[in-house]
Amino acid sequence: MAFSVTSSPAAIRSSSLSSSFDQLPRAAQFSAFQALDRSHLPSAAANFSRRRCSAVRQLNAAEPKRNDSIVPSAATLSPPELVEKLEEEDYEKLAEELTNASPLQIMDKALEKFGNDIAIAFSGAEDVALIEYAHLTGRPFRVFSLDTGRLNPETYKFFDQVEKRYNIRIEYTFPEAEEVQSLVRTKGLFSFYEDGHQECCRVRKVKPLRRALKGLRAWITGQRKDQSPGTRSEVPVVQVDPVFEGLEGGVGSLVKWNPVANVKGNDVWNFLRAMDVPVNTLHAQGYISIGCEPCTRPVLPGQHEREGRWWWEDAKAKECGLHKGNIKDENSTAEANGLAPVVADLFVTKNMVDLTRVGIENLLKLKDRKEAWIVVMYAPWCQFCQGMEASYVELADKLEGSGVRVGKFRADGEEKEFAQKELSLGSFPTVVLFPKHSSRPIKYPSEKRDVDSLMAFVNALQ
Numbered sequence: 001m002a003f004s005v006t007s008s009p010a011a012i013r014s015s016s017l018s019s020s021f022d023q024l025p026r027a028a029q030f031s032a033f034q035a036l037d038r039s040h041l042p043s044a045a046a047n048f049s050r051r052r053c054s055a056v057r058q059l060n061a062a063e064p065k066r067n068d069s070i071v072p073s074a075a076t077l078s079p080p081e082l083v084e085k086l087e088e089e090d091y092e093k094l095a096e097e098l099t100n101a102s103p104l105q106i107m108d109k110a111l112e113k114f115g116n117d118i119a120i121a122f123s124g125a126e127d128v129a130l131i132e133y134a135h136l137t138g139r140p141f142r143v144f145s146l147d148t149g150r151l152n153p154e155t156y157k158f159f160d161q162v163e164k165r166y167n168i169r170i171e172y173t174f175p176e177a178e179e180v181q182s183l184v185r186t187k188g189l190f191s192f193y194e195d196g197h198q199e200c201c202r203v204r205k206v207k208p209l210r211r212a213l214k215g216l217r218a219w220i221t222g223q224r225k226d227q228s229p230g231t232r233s234e235v236p237v238v239q240v241d242p243v244f245e246g247l248e249g250g251v252g253s254l255v256k257w258n259p260v261a262n263v264k265g266n267d268v269w270n271f272l273r274a275m276d277v278p279v280n281t282l283h284a285q286g287y288i289s290i291g292c293e294p295c296t297r298p299v300l301p302g303q304h305e306r307e308g309r310w311w312w313e314d315a316k317a318k319e320c321g322l323h324k325g326n327i328k329d330e331n332s333t334a335e336a337n338g339l340a341p342v343v344a345d346l347f348v349t350k351n352m353v354d355l356t357r358v359g360i361e362n363l364l365k366l367k368d369r370k371e372a373w374i375v376v377m378y379a380p381w382c383q384f385c386q387g388m389e390a391s392y393v394e395l396a397d398k399l400e401g402s403g404v405r406v407g408k409f410r411a412d413g414e415e416k417e418f419a420q421k422e423l424s425l426g427s428f429p430t431v432v433l434f435p436k437h438s439s440r441p442i443k444y445p446s447e448k449r450d451v452d453s454l455m456a457f458v459n460a461l462q
Helices: 009-016 026-038 070-075 091-097 103-117 128-137 153-166 177-187 198-213 265-274 281-285 332-336 357-365 383-387 389-398 413-423 451-461
Strands: 118-121 143-146 171-173 218-220 238-240 255-257 372-378 404-410 430-434
Touching (some): 091 238, 103 128, 103 218, 103 255, 128 265, 143 198, 171 198, 177 198, 383 389, 389 451
Parallel strands (some): 372 404
Antiparallel strands (some): 238 255, 372 430
16 A cells, blocks of 8 residues: 555655664554554545645656556555545536536536546547547546447547547446356347347446446536437536446445537537547448447438437437436336326327327228328337427328328327237337228338338338
8 A cells, every 4th residue: 555655745754764663563564654644634625626646647648558447547546545535516506507608618627626537438429529628628638438349440440540639548448358258158249139238238338337437536428418308308517427436436426527418419510520620430421329330320311319329129228328317217207196197299280190099990900991091109208209290290291182191199108019019019109001902001111201201101002
């Protein structure tokens, strides 16, 4: 332990007493050293911006050294008994005060408060804006990234570009090899397509992140409210992390900063272009939200950006666990009272037929219909259903009087099992066509939800 505090005043004074100190028994030497050192510890009310050890050099100072994870660099700063306590602060109040602050102001505040105890989480997507903001503050900063082992080649090349552009070393954190081997050997390389992405993400992302954050008191993310309306619409610019623990350990030991929470996606991109910041080449190929290669794909016209992630799952599962605290159970209070969740309905127009279970069952029974029907199975809380509302309403208006009826069927809750069995519901929204001369509905196979694509489907099969 003594080597970690050799630069402290207590250690300097202890060296002048070495002649008498050496005469003490070994146990007494250890006790005497601790007493000398602790007498010069900072008070518990020390300011956030103070360093734990003045001899520690910031990660992005000259001649930076690459670390495999954040933990080693943070763990060597000082032994547990020398860690300063964080002063208490009302982060809800601070979030309100910073609501109208610019991302640059918020970034500067975060770096000022936490210094070497905070790091930027960089995924290789448009959150490179965070690094640019940190660079513009003129303060030293740290950057870390989770290398899951399954990222796109373009993402790895982008990491290298960013390091060279900002003269930094990204602190990469990796999953435990034994856990990855166990998962792959037991369930195969692509088990997430069958049983969901949560297990794989837990091994490759969540656990490594948890380990990395244990070496920090705060972290900075690129979350925006408009990224995922179902899970991120209430993201504040700063908060006590509701899921992960920091260096001190326990609830409330980690602070989470979201400098671009109130910024629209288009404005982030305008900033990147204005500053001529390098970006991942995958963006030019239609990728917006970028994660692991098997679980990320370009988005199509009419789709929300998060639909490029884990597209085989329901909308409310579109978080990997890194920001699990955002996920709220929209049914929790209502279901506790035996009621359906209270949310605004979708696709409200005079040219839309609101079908019940009986109505759907009748359509299924008819073998020779007078009119064709196109029906969307939806859930009002689903952000992807919300995203296609305008185009589907426009479709209903265009098909008025054409011999094709347009309907909607709310298929969540008690109706979900029926819709999965009888109507091939996969995820929300699912569109099916009941042709005039077919007893079974035909599922719309594409995820293009613009009006022209939906019209082409109808015209080809009615």
